[in-house]
Amino acid sequence: MHPVTRLGVVGCGLMGSGIAEVAALHGMDVRVAESTPDAAEAGRHRVTASLDRGVRHGKLSATQREQALARLSFTVDLGDMADRQFVVEAVAENRDIKTGVLRVLDKAVEDPAAVLATNTSSIPVVDLAVVTERPERVIGLHFFNPVPVQRLVEVVPALVTSTDTVSRTRAVAEQLGKQAILAPDRSGFVVNALLVPYLLGAVRMVESGAASPDDIDRGMELGCAHPMGPLRLLDLIGLDTAQAVAESMYEEYKEPLYAPPALLRRMVAAGHLGRKSGRGFHTYGS
DSSP states (O other): OOOEEEEEEEEEEEHHHHHHHHHHHTEEEEEEEEESSSHHHHHHHHHHHHHHHHHHHHHSHHHHHHHHHHTTTEEEEEEGGGTTTEEEEEOOOOOOHHHHHHHHHHHOOOOOOOEEOOOOOOOOHHHHHTTOGGGEEEEEEOOSSSSSOEEEEEEEEEETHHHHHHHHHHHHHHHOOOOEEEESSSSTTTTTHHHHHHHHHHHHHHHHHHHHHHHHHHHHHHSOOSSSSSHHHHHHHHHHHHHHHHHOOOOOOOHHHHHOOHHHHHHHHOHHHHGTTTBSSBBBBO
C-alpha cells in the first residue's frame, strides 16, 4: 500500500486547521479548502500561529515550521481537490452541510480509489456515505481537539465501507503519528458515547444549583486525576458543538441522558460558546 502524499482538508476551523498542520508536519502535500477568501486567510493564520507556538515552546524547529508552511496551499474551490488521494472534510457538525460537501467532492476528486473521510463526531457515517457514488470509499476519521496534541483517532467504517478503505485509513492515521481505534458506526462512536453523558451531567449539576463550575471542575481534576474538568472541557470543545453532538445522539437513541440541558441551549443562544467566544462556564481573556 503506497503512502498518501497528497491530502485534502475541507474546512480550516479548529479541527481542520489542526489536521492540516499535522499532515504538513508529517511530510504530506496539503491542500485546504474554505468557503471564502477571508475564511481561507483566517485558516492560514490559525495554522501559522499554532506552528509559531510550537517553535516558541521548543517542540518544533524554525526549519520544520518553514517546511510545513511550504507544504500547505489554500483554495476556495473544491474542484482543486481533483488530484487528492485522501480528503478529510472537517466542516461544521451539520448533516446538510456535510452531505453538500461530500456530494461536490465525489464529483471533484478524480481518482476513484481516493478516500473521502468525514471528521464527524456524531452523525452516522452511512448517512453521509450514501449521498456519494463511491460509498465504499467513504469512512469516518474522527480526530480529537487539539489535533496536534491528541494522539487518538476513531476509524469508523459504515456498513458500505470497503475493507481496503479501512486499511488505507488506518495507514493514513499511522502516517500522521496517530493511534487508531476501530469504532462502530453509531452516533457518538466509542469516545463520545461515554463522554457526552458525563459532560451533560456536569451541566445539569450547575443548572440545578448543586455545585459551581469551579467546584465541579476541581472535583474531577483533583479527585479523579482528570487533566481538565468537564465544564472546562465543554468550553474547549465549544458549547455549540457539544449541543449539536448531544442532539444527534439523542435523535438516534432517544435516551434522556443524551438530551442537551436547557442551560446549555440558553448559553448557546446567548453566544456564550466557551473559549472561542471568551465566555462559557468560565471566562477567558484575549
